Amino acid sequence: EIVQPMVIGSFNLLSPEIRNENGAWYLYITNRQDYETPTMRRYTFDVRVPDETRAARVSLSIENIDDNDPIVRVLDACQVPELGEPRLTDCVYQVSDEDRA
Known part of the structure; x- marks a missing residue:
């Protein structure tokens, strides 16, 4: 089981689940994470077996990935x-993604 409250982060934002599949235990994150949301960058929580006193601490760090196509x-x-020579140009572009459009 996941011990609540979490040490760092929000249980509701992460929605972690522990599942037993064919005798192996897995941690699933059921909410999509978004690096651009500061409260979704780090999570720390404890996991323990019911009726046991010891717990294992899990720390997650969400890395920024290119999850959205660029908008140019x-x-x-x-x-x-x-076929011109390499040089600086006067071209100006604004580049963003859906999170920062």
Whole structure:
């Protein structure tokens, strides 16, 4: 069982479940996590076997992944020669993803 309250983080945001499958125990996270939400970046909680006094501490650190496609906005018209020399251009783009649109 997962001991509540959690040491760090919200049980409701994580919705962890412990399941026994074919004699092996697994921890499942049932809520989608989003790195851009600060309260979803770190979790620490204790897990124990019912009627036992000892518990194991579990720490989760959510890493930022490219979970959304980039959104690229061209702010002004811009041309770059296809076979031109490498150089800086005056092109300006705004790039974000769905979380930061």
